[in-house]
Amino acid sequence: MSQTHHGHVxxxxxxxxxxPSIDHVRSMPGEARRPIGITMLxxxxxxxxxxxxxxxxxWLGAPDIGSGSPMATVAGIVAxxxxxxxxxxxxxxxxxxxxxxxxxxxxAGATITAIGLTxxxxxxxxxxxxxxxLLLEIGTVWYLLSPRVQAVFRSHTGDGA
Numbered sequence: 001m002s003q004t005h006h007g008h009v010x011x012x013x014x015x016x017x018x019x020p021s022i023d024h025v026r027s028m029p030g031e032a033r034r035p036i037g038i039t040m041l042x043x044x045x046x047x048x049x050x051x052x053x054x055x056x057x058x059w060l061g062a063p064d065i066g067s068g069s070p071m072a073t074v075a076g077i078v079a080x081x082x083x084x085x086x087x088x089x090x091x092x093x094x095x096x097x098x099x100x101x102x103x104x105x106x107x108a109g110a111t112i113t114a115i116g117l118t119x120x121x122x123x124x125x126x127x128x129x130x131x132x133x134l135l136l137e138i139g140t141v142w143y144l145l146s147p148r149v150q151a152v153f154r155s156h157t158g159d160g161a
Contacts, residue, residue: 035152037143042097044140045107048114049089051133055117056082058124078120085114099156104144111141 059075066072088110095103115137122130143149
């Protein structure tokens, strides 16, 4: 049955003018327009940055790591890397907010590093926090590397590429 000949209450015809396109994300005079998914990606990047900073505390403030031990050295190195990942995630959030093309590469690298560090930190802190953090990181990389999102960043005419 064709929607144009036998329309039902719950069926509707999608008009070409109402189909989503990449054109709606290009900057308009006076304001930047971005899809809601990109805005959520910005929030996810900031959340990953904050989570990385919390993970620093699980490494540096751990009562099971003796001062001066080899594990204390490892904990210090992991903490420094986590702080750097947090900084990169905040820069990534800024780049995503402005639809900067460099943000996709930076975000993929920083978030993949965060995934590795979250897995390394799995025995430290709460199980729920690590699970949530890991799901957020994997979802961020998956969404960021999806072809549609990549097309949005490539088509944006703003920029500092």
